[in-house]
Amino acid sequence: MPATKFKSPFAPPTPVEASGPVPQPRHNPNAPYAILLPRPPRNHPRVIKGCGNKRSPGDIGLVDVVIDPVLGQHLRPHQKEGVQFLYECVMQMKNFHGQGAILADEMGLGKTLQTITLIWTLLKQSPYYGEESCVIKKALIVCPASLIKNWQKEFKKWLGIERLRVFAVDSKSTMTDFTLGKIYPVMIIGYEKLRTVQDELVNTNFDIIVCDEGHRLKTSNIKTAQVIRSFSTMRRIILSGTPIQNDLGELFSMIDFVNPGLFENYSSFKRVFEDPIVKSRQPDCSSSDALLGLERYLTRLTNQFILRRTAQVSYEFLPRKSEFVIFCRPSPLQCAMYRHILDSPYLQNCFSMESSRYLACITVLRKLCNSPKLVLEQAKVSNRHALFQDKSRKLSFVEALLKSIKRNTTERVVLVSNFTQTLDLLEGICTRYHFSFFRLDGSTPTSKRQEYVDKFNAPNCRKFVFLLSAKSGGLGLNLIGASRLIMFDIDWNPSVDLQAMARIYRDGQTRPVYIYRLLSSGTIEEKIYQRQLTKVGLCDSLMDGKTSEKLNKFSIEELKDLFTFHEDEPCLTHTLLGCDCHTVAFPHSPKSKGTGRTQQVSKNGTMSKTSTSFAKKELEEWTHLNIELCRSFALETEVFNDSEILMDINRYINGLADKDKILWFSISDDERDDTNNNRTIVKDDVCLDSTVAFVFLRVW
Ligand SMILES: [Zn+2]
Incomplete structure (x- = not known):
C-alpha cells in the first residue's frame, strides 16, 4: 500500500531551546510585514539526527526563518500561505517522504512571486543555526523558452539587481560563467536548451529545481525530465496553471517527478487508485461510496504536496x-x-x-x-x-x-x-x-x-x-x-x-x-x-x-x-x-x-x-x-x-x-x-x- 510511504502525523511544532546566546533571525520577526515561517518540529529527522549525534539536544539550535520584508510586504494572504506550503514541503516538514511540491494555482495568482520568495529565503537563511547559514546555494529554474525573460524581469522587479543576480540562459550564454563563478545563485533556462548543455552541468550542484509549466514534462519533455532527475537534489517544484487532477496518468508522472518513489510505479498507482476511481465515475457503478472514499483518500494524500487555488481567492482581496x-x-x-x-x-x-x-x-x-x-x-x-x-x-x-x-x-x-x-x-x-x-x-x-x-x-x-x-x-x-x-x-x-x-x-x-x-x-x-x-x-x-x-x-x-x-x-x-x-x-x-x-x-x-x-x-x-x-x-x-x-x-x-x-x-x-x-x-x-x-x- 503506497500509504505506508507517508509519515504519521507530527506533534505540533515546539521550538528547541538553545543554550548560550539566543540566535537572532536575519529579519526582525516583529517588524511590519515580517512573515515568520514555521520551525522544524522536535521529531523532525534532522533535528533528531542533530541531537543524537555527539551533541546535546540544546546544540542543534533552531533559529526563526523570517521572510525578507522586501518581499513580504508584497505578499497577499494566499501567497504567504503558498510560500509557507512550499517551504514546509522542501524542508521535509510535511507528512510524506519527499521534498517536492506542486504549485498549481490558477494563472494570475503570483506563482512566480511565491517561488522567488521561497528561493530568496532559502538562499539567505536556514532554520538550523550553527549548522549552515543557508539551505540552498544554487537554484535552477527550467521553463519554456518564451518565459525566460519574464522570470528574469520578475526577479529584477521584486529583488532588484543588487541583491541577487540571475543567469538567464540565451543562445549566447557560456555555461562556465555560471558553473565556475559564484556571482549567480540562480540559473533560468529553457527546456530544450537544458538538454543541450547537460554535459556542461554535470558537476554543478543545484540545491533546488523549479519546473515552470511543469505539466509539459510528461508529454514533450520526457528527455528533459530525465536530465533533471539526474541532478542530485530532491527539492523539486513543479509550477502549473492547469488543473491536474483530472488526468491521473499525468498526475502520477508529476508526483513521481517531484517526490520519486512515493508511489512505487504507475501500475501500482493505477491499480490502487486509478482504475477504481475511473470505474466509480461510470454511471452504473455499484459500490461508488467506497470508491468515493478512496478518491478522497488520494486527495488527502496529495494535498500534502499539491496546492491549487483559483482566481477566486484573489478577488476576495480586491475592492468591489x-x-x-x-x-x-x-x-x-x-x-x-x-x-x-x-x-x-x-x-x-x-x-x-x-x-x-x-x-x-x-x-x-x-x-x-x-x-x-x-x-x-x-x-x-x-x-x-x-x-x-x-x-x-x-x-x-x-x-x-x-x-x-x-x-x-x-x-x-x-x-x-x-x-x-x-x-x-x-x-x-x-x-x-x-x-x-x-x-x-x-x-x-x-x-x-x-x-x-x-x-x-x-x-x-x-x-x-x-x-x-x-x-x-x-x-x-x-x-x-x-x-x-x-x-x-x-x-x-x-x-x-x-x-x-x-x-x-x-x-x-x-x-x-x-x-x-x-x-x-x-x-x-x-x-x-x-x-x-x-x-x-x-x-x-x-x-x-x-x-x-x-x-x-x-x-x-x-x-x-x-x-x-x-x-x-x-x-x-x-x-x-x-x-x-x-x-x-x-x-x-x-x-x-x-x-x-x-x-x-x-x-x-x-x-x-x-x-x-x-x-x-x-x-x-x-x-x-x-x-x-x-x-x-x-x-x-x-x-x-x-x-x-x-x-x-x-x-x-x-x-x-x-x-x-x-x-x-x-x-x-x-x-x-x-x-x-x-x-x-x-x-x-x-x-x-x-x-x-x-x-x-x-x-x-
Ligand atoms: Zn433583459
Missing part, C-alpha cells in the same frame, strides 16, 4: 468592482452619415471584393461611432462646416461623466481608446474643462512611459485623467492611481479590452472600482460586442497583423450583418437575447415579469441560436436597464398624472443610484444649475438626458 456597459444613441448627424456610408456604391460593391475594402469601411464606421469629426476630417470636408460642431453622444456622455466625477469625488480616471485621433478629441475635452492629464500612446517615448505611470499612481498626484491608447503599455501597466476607467470604444479582441480594464482592477487597488464601456446603439460597435460575448473570436487576430487572412473568413451573410444599421434599437444586443425583462413598464431586475407595456421591437439582427444562448448566459447575471423606456414612460405618466407609478420609478432609479451615483448624475441632466447641494437623481419630472439609451450593469 462595478462594470457598466453603456449604449449611447448615435446623434442625428452620426445616423445620417452612417446610412450614407452604408449606401455608398463603394461599400455595396465590396462584398465581392478583396477584404481590404471592407476592412477600410469597418474602420470608418468605428471612427464615426466615436465622432463624426474623425470621418469629416479624413474626408477633407471643409472645416467651416457647422457639422464639425456635432459631438457624438459618446463624447457628450464622457464630458458629463468626467464633470460629474470631478465635481462629486476625489477619484481619478483612466480614459482608453483604440484610436489616436479619438484620444485627441478626449484630450480636447480635458483641455476645455481644465482637467489635468497624462497621455500615453504609441508615440510616447519609452523613457517617459514609466515616469508618467509612477507619477500618476503617486498618492499626491494631481492629474485627474490618464489618456491611454489601448494597445500601449504592455501587460504589466498598472494604473491603480485611478479607480474609474472609461473604455471609449471596443476592440475585436476581448483580451485587449480585458487587459485595459485590468489596469485599475489589480493588486494594490484600495477603492471600489467603476468601469464604463461605451457603445453606440445599433451600430457596428454592438456587433463587435456581441462577438466578444459569444467568444466567436473570429477576428481575434484582426489587430495583430493577420487581418486579411482572418477577415476572409467573414461570410457574405456576416458581412451584410456587420454593415446593417439598426437605427431604432436602444440596444440591439438586448433585443437579440430575446430577454423579456422589459415587457414590464420599467425593470426591477433581469428576471422580473409583469403586465404592462410591451416594447415593440423587430428582430432583424443575426446572432445564431448558439451564440444567443452563450450571450444570454453571460448577460443573465447583469441588470438590464432600458433608460430610454424609463424616460418615455416617465413622460407619459406625467401626462396621465399617475403619482403612484411615478413614485415607483423614482424609487427604482434612486435604487440604481446606489450602484454608482456619479453615473446616474451624468445620465440625468448634468448641465442644470447645481447650486443646490441636495441634488437628487430624479427630479419630480424624471429628467433624463437623452445620451444614454440602455445600460447593462454588474457588480462584483
